[in-house]
Amino acid sequence: MLPRLLIATAVPAERDAVRAGLGEGTVYPDPLSPDATDLDLVVVGVGPAAAAAATARRIVLAESEGAPYSAVLSVGVAGGFPGRIEIGDVVLGTAAVAADLGVDSPDGFLSVDTLGFGTATLPADPNLVHLPKFRTGKVLTVTTGTGTAERAAELAARHPDALAEAMEGYGVASAAHQAGLPYSEIRAISNMIGPRDTSAWRMDLALGALTEVFAIRESV
Numbered sequence: 556m557l558p559r560l561l562i563a564t565a566v567p568a569e570r571d572a573v574r575a576g577l578g579e580g581t582v583y584p585d586p587l588s589p590d591a592t593d594l595d596l597v598v599v600g601v602g603p604a605a606a607a608a609a610t611a612r613r614i615v616l617a618e619s620e621g622a623p624y625s626a627v628l629s630v631g632v633a634g635g636f637p638g639r640i641e642i643g644d645v646v647l648g649t650a651a652v653a654a655d656l657g658v659d660s661p662d663g664f665l666s667v668d669t670l671g672f673g674t675a676t677l678p679a680d681p682n683l684v685h686l687p688k689f690r691t692g693k694v695l696t697v698t699t700g701t702g703t704a705e706r707a708a709e710l711a712a713r714h715p716d717a718l719a720e721a722m723e724g725y726g727v728a729s730a731a732h733q734a735g736l737p738y739s740e741i742r743a744i745s746n747m748i749g750p751r752d753t754s755a756w757r758m759d760l761a762l763g764a765l766t767e768v769f770a771i772r773e774s775v
């Protein structure tokens with residue numbers, strides 16, 4: 556069976572940035588994932604629920620068509636933790652962490668791990684993507700984007716090794732893990748998390764960085 560890679564983006568702009576990097580005449584195997592001889596690039600929607608549902612559906616469809624995926628990649632823009640990373644940087648995720656999956660309490664946030672309902676941390680496969688020159692760290696998955704200094708500080712304290720937050724990774728990773736497929740995540744930083752200021756977002760820089768990642772041919 557030919558190795559096949561599923562690349563899941565949340566929105567069309569991210570898909571188009573990846574596609575621009577891959578180019579029309581993509582040569583396989585893609586050096587980003589040397590074991591893959593084919594790939595599908597799809598839009599799965601914003602947020603972990605849409606991303607999980609769409610990714611799981613794609614995995615099952617591919618299986619039923621006799622051309623199953625061998626790995627799944629979540630790709631998109633993200634908010635960066637100030638002091639840890641800069642706008643325009645690219646993060647290769649080491650794990651997807653569902654940062655708000657749990658319960659609040661007078662003693663603070665209790666994750667599903669603490670509650671005994673599974674795990675909020677799904678590891679990325681360290682061998683799936685070969686991007687030696689980019690930063691590596693945990694990527695949080697949130698259902699509410701961080702828009703205050705207080706929330707940013709709380710997340711930073713709770714996740715000292717996280718570089719970024721986005722909204723799909725844990726959903727895509729859940730679908731991949733349940734299908735027994737290796738997972739990884741690539742995020743380009745479009746904004747810093749903290750007090751909401753959309754005028755400071757640099758979507759152009761982040762999407763351009765994604766294009767560059769997927770345009771890398773010889774150097775990876």
Ligand SMILES: O=C(O)c1cccc(C(=O)CC[C@H]2O[C@@H](n3cnc4c(=O)[nH]cnc43)[C@H](O)[C@@H]2O)c1
Pocket residue numbers: 565566600601602631632633634635697699700701702720721722723745746747748751752753
């Ligand atoms: O308008 C806002 O203040 C705002 C804050 C956070 C996220 C959004 C989005 O519309 C995000 C949609 C999309 O982008 C990813 N993303 C990018 N930056 C962040 C972030 O700082 N926190 C969470 N998600 C982010 C996310 O994966 C979505 O796919 C608007």
